[in-house]
Amino acid sequence: DIQMTQSPSTLSASVGDRVTITCRASQSISSWLAWYQQKSGKAPKLLIYKASTLESGVPSRFSGSGSGTEFTLTISSLQPDDFATYYCQQYKNYPYTFGQGTKLEIK
Amino acid sequence: EVKLVESGGGLVQPGGSLRLSCAASGFTFSSYWMSWVRQAPGKGLEWVANIKQDGSEKYYVDSVKGRFTISRDNTKNSLYMQMNSLRAEDTAVYYCARDDAAPGFGDLGLDYWGQGTLVTVSS
Numbered sequence: 001d002i003q004m005t006q007s008p009s010t011l012s013a014s015v016g017d018r019v020t021i022t023c024r025a026s027q028s029i030s031s032w033l034a035w036y037q038q039k040s041g042k043a044p045k046l047l048i049y050k051a052s053t054l055e056s057g058v059p060s061r062f063s064g065s066g067s068g069t070e071f072t073l074t075i076s077s078l079q080p081d082d083f084a085t086y087y088c089q090q091y092k093n094y095p096y097t098f099g100q101g102t103k104l105e106i107k
Numbered sequence: 108e109v110k111l112v113e114s115g116g117g118l119v120q121p122g123g124s125l126r127l128s129c130a131a132s133g134f135t136f137s138s139y140w141m142s143w144v145r146q147a148p149g150k151g152l153e154w155v156a157n158i159k160q161d162g163s164e165k166y167y168v169d170s171v172k173g174r175f176t177i178s179r180d181n182t183k184n185s186l187y188m189q190m191n192s193l194r195a196e197d198t199a200v201y202y203c204a205r206d207d208a209a210p211g212f213g214d215l216g217l218d219y220w221g222q223g224t225l226v227t228v229s230s
Binding site (some may be wrong): 087 | 157218219
């Protein structure tokens with residue numbers, strides 16, 4: 001199985017900050033990577049697919065980059081609504097696998 | 108509007124069975140792969156299984172193979188998961204998701220999710 005490792009596990013930041021979350025795959029997954037946002041008690045929401053394509057309706061302050069084994073999710077200017085947990089997911093091979101999550105907290 | 112509504116969760120004893128359902132609306136259900144994803148309390152996301160549009164292909168995570176069976180009824184716009192021989196470690200919120208990520212078939216990820224149904228396996 002392809003292992004996905006996110007860093008950091010927890011990130012404290014302030015409104016207006018630029019933040020970056022990293023996701024590493026245990027083998028190359030080309031660009032078959034998605035990012036999801038999950039708020040407490042809610043279902044995950046797709047933010048980015050194919051590593052860098054923004055899902056319709058997602059604010060442009062979110063961006064994704066990378067290919068192969070290293071990927072990043074960047075939020076250019078944090079808004080209050082962005083404090084949540086973020087997951088990466090590979091869909092190169094079965095089983096789909098997720099990173100362990102990055103909890104973005106208010107500093 | 109795409110809508111996915113799960114049902115069927117509850118408390119079950121170890122070794123017991125449960126059948127989850129997911130009612131889909133707002134899109135052409137028969138045109139999409141569908142997945143189940145679970146989340147144990149306080150933990151991360153774990154993909155469980157998916158099924159092709161016509162039910163001809165199914166894939167599972169190893170930990171549920173032989174115990175869980177995914178199925179669908181396109182005439183009822185519904186997705187199912189039959190869960191047998193349940194274990195404590197199967198305790199989780201189970202989400203159904205529209206799957207546009209199947210290798211070789213899609214590239215948009217799991218683009219719509221239901222609100223989830225809680226399965227608790229405990230004596």
